[in-house]
Amino acid sequence: MHSNSFVTREGSRLMHGGKPFRFAGPNIYWLGLDENVGGVDWPTEYRVVNALDTALEMGANVVRSHTLGASHGHPKAIMPEPGVFNEEALRRIDFAIHEAGKRGLKLIIPFVCNWDYYHGGRLTFARWEGSDNAEDFYRLPGCINLFKLHIAAIINRVNTLTGITYKNDPTILAWELGNELNDAPAAWVEEIADYIKGLDGNHLVAHGKQFGLDRDKLAIGSLDILDVHYYPANAEETVADAREVDQAGKVYIQGEYGWPDADLDSFLAAAEGEPTVAGTLFWSLFPHGDNGGYVQHFDGFSVQYPGTAFNGELTSRIGKLREHLFRMRGLDVPGHSIPREPEILSAEGAVRFKGVVGGASYTLERSFEGEGGPWTTVYDRRPADYAESWIDPTRIHTKPAYYRVRAHNVDGAAGGYSAVYRSDPFNP
Template sequence: MSNTSFVVRTGTVLTDPLTSRPLRFVSFNIPSLHLNDDPQFQLTTPWEQADVLSSLSQLGGRVTRTYVLGVQTPEEETSTATTKHIIKAANGTGAVLNERVMVGLDTAIAAASNAGIRIIFPFIDRWEWWGGVESFVKLINPSLPPSAFYSNPAVMGVFKSIISQIVLRNNTVSGILYRDDPTILAWETGNELELDGGRVPATWTQNVAAHLKSIDPNHLVMDGSFKHGWDGSVLNDPNIDLYSNHYYRHLSFSPGEWVGMGLLAGVFIAAIVLLCLTTCCPRRVKWVKTPPESYRHRKETRFRQFLTIFIAFVLAGGAIGGIGGIIAHRIPNPRYGALSNSDAALVASHNKVFIAGEFGLASAASLTSVLQNVVDNQPAFAGALVWSLRGHCKSGGFYTHEEQHGYAAYHYPGLPANKAQGFPDDEQTIITTVKSMAKDLATQTGYTITPPRIPTAPTLIPSTISPTNIRWLGVPGAISYDVARTSNVPVSSESAWTVVKAGVTDNVKCNTTIFVDAAAVGGTSYAYAVRARNEAGVGPLSDPMVVVAP
């Protein structure tokens, strides 16, 4: 199901050319779609691209967002094999595209077209993990500060040149110019762009957007600034169609929580005042003082004093505990839903479209609240992209990526938690939630999600550790696998296969053994085959692999 027509924006609505109805989506970022960055930078193979896009399609995802163009860093300048898209020109001045790495983007776009998935593509990064704004400036003029990216005419000229080379590039796989390919949903000016902890200059954003529209009027343009909101001139700019924000952990309280903490703070202050008066000036506290000054009454006064001090401590401790409880609850449960809805409302007031471009590293409830905004058809809220999805690895297992706060990238169809191998505790919950909401949106918008099919056969990979350490190329959407074995070697149609292990999951890191046949007898020749299981049924056995047990 290839993409044949462009998505268009009319006011606060994106129109899906496939259904002629609004395009609304919940899906995932796939940052490694065109370049893997973990465990090291390397081109993503066409097989890996097809695998992760097939997973996203089965999930009901209709749009994804890749990561940026990598920029050669100063540390890489002596390397002739840098795996970055933008590199220093051969004459030592300026920047050019690295054709060897650009082919990975070509294959990614072609694979997305084949899968019927559209791509949002950000040009450059605020951060330096892939090489970003700072490294780009250094390629042009090492003496300039990073802020020159937004103000220096020479730097802007080179950046526009790079944009033009991308937009006007002829895809080496499909033969289609990028600007003519409807697979690309939108060009994004960058990823999480900000200047000195504040807004990107409006003139810079407008300049880049105008340049994009001048060379590519068909594609949508998305602002790639981050966290600091938008100037009115940017929101009203006719060259900018989409606005986005990213949501990661930070403290933000609801009005009710502010009221609650205010009341608790008042209780705390009152308790401290009472404690001080009772301790230092007990005679000023009417309830504590008990005349006349007899021994019995002095004893009663001391008892009341100690009781009041105890009550003051309890009140103060309870107030602090209450405030701490609100904060402790809010840290892992940030208000993503409310914050993103507020951003969308602002964008809607300017008759534009909003997309939650990234959000994650928080509780399932926080992530679900953003997705729910799309399902509830909040004004201008066209889509939400969870951070992030990774696919199978060409060497067996999955690509994994650890994030902050104990979170990690997700994998379809939602595999059992295995934190030691990079599979987070919330993976099955998040995958199930996104899939369910994608199904709801498909019903609302008239889109048909292809039902699951019987899985294809895996491909066994020879082990470099031991012949009976089994691994294979995984199948998109496979829930588990059966490992079968026969000693009837050479294998024929008469060979009797025995399932030595059913329900094996491939939730392991790339290039890791998936199954070890501990029951194999040394010196015996065996043939192994694997079959996949998914919600549609059981697939065929793979081609056999013959080994001699050590």
Template structure:
């Protein structure tokens, strides 16, 4: 994950006031709770309130077990991939609409011809085998306006994207107010999976809208990072640590219950591209067998529930690899696992790799080696791989070479930049800018998206 751009955290204009887009409340927060003029403190989850444009009264910053916030429903995740940087959270400036409309966009995609699958070292989607372009929209499932979801997916389809990665998790340790989207409450005394209107029904609409627009979704089940609960929410409920989570019996039992709840809703939907075990799983100080055994067990369990869809791990690509230069990302301890060993798990259909040289202390041109060495490993394993996340100060001169390398590298079957941005019609406001966001038809859109899609289609 890419850390939030520090340029958003500007100094406040008066003492005791939080700056534009700065944190202003939430459980365990102790900083300023008033925002600078023109901004309102708004709750995005019980742990994170942010100063966003508006004139609403400041949100409550109660640290009681049950949040009283009923404000907007979605936050942005921080992309914290660095081994030395801590995770931070930014927010999606999104709609407070609770529209019950179920109307989908009239811009429908091609009719699905079956479930997405591997075809040699590539993917086959709706009868077409080729290299596919995609993007990340973790926040799509947290929007409360159906019209916003339709608008975003219509724009994605128009751009030529085919695969979209969304968060299939949103875990809490205290049940928030009725206006906040959450999927699972975790507690040792009794966890709860939220299937209501502010729970998995939001994900239901994302799946149905994706189907209407001819898009395919990668849906994952837990976050390694603390955003939207993540492994930390399980640790809060069941004890242990982030490293012992993979072998914690109670945590894994609830994790599998959640997987079953989500998979059972969409096991017959052709809009699902693949299930993903986790976002960037790591196990600090662990033997590589810990994540390997967890991934093998979990992917086997998913396959027992659903034989229609592919399964992938969601790891970043760390560990020794033939052709690597021995730098930090290629070292055995970088993520606490060995990527190439995970790739060979039989119940994982394809591999994933992420690319953030800034966070990993590498020069930008090093990314081409990262892509090519992983592609070679994918060929050796006989499986396609996706460059599932990548970012580098949102600069085309940095990221375009990675796209070109991925496109020409055998074994790499698609790429998905972090992250997609759009303007939501319900509020005429933009989604999160975390320093790596590429907004629809704005800024560097042409060089990052239009030209790249054209190069793919030219093949």
């Protein structure tokens, strides 16, 4: 259910429900607009829910998502053209925010991106004003006014599923001016932060950059949070920057960090043990796909929990991320949940099924006698690899076959079986 209180700030600490609030979780940048499945499109409800449930299973209490606010210049973006807002795009965002709220997850939402990616960014605004210089996003009055119009449209949006105006929704932890606005002038940051605060007195305002602290923003009164991104994550830099932000009376978060090539044990221990680090968010989480397997993204930082069998080192690191998410929140690391029942999609040729949250391996069984069995094991606790074909090598193609599948968690505990799927005779 929706958490009914906002995250607030007392000096350099976050508070929630009268208690100190620390967080950890993933970036799930594509919740509002995706690029990873057959072109740019809105993600399906299944993928949104699967990702949020995976975040919960990993121990998250906060998710950062670019495209819930930063989405410009594409026909399916929030603002496909200057001053034009896409109601269907906003309805998809309504859904993601509603689902996060139901799970007690808080959201950090940037309004624009520094980079010229599929969902648009500051260069999109500059181009709308006839410039090919991304720096004009900060300088041209037309860009500034249009950006403010975009911000106001989101902050004042009434969620069609909850009836709650975004500015009144405690699911949102903070608005972030933008993703990695590395060279943003201090005067512009102050103007936009003041503007957000003038529209929304409930939510915190964040600003950040890559590879180091944006020190000339520490004195801006309307900024609550300074966000730093490190690739790879670094324990010493994290602690030093967090303490400097603390001295300025602001909140420090690490809104992105690279985990595959970091000294991960040192970084995670440092973040957990340093009270001036309010939160950490790894880059980045990808769910199961609509047609089986995992959604793929090839930037080298993709987390597909609980991992595949391709790389044992990465799978081990993903397990450490889960432990960190709980410990960062001051919680003991719990055992792994029992997976839900998978859904078989087809069994003509290969068997295809939707993966389930926490499924580390799957057992596939077949019967030629009907839904009641007897059952023969085709694959016993096979690792959840997206690239392996689940072909039944003993299939008799001239008679019907019946299949069922169940998932096992990291500890080997099995969930329930899927509904039985009948596959009719066919010519291979």
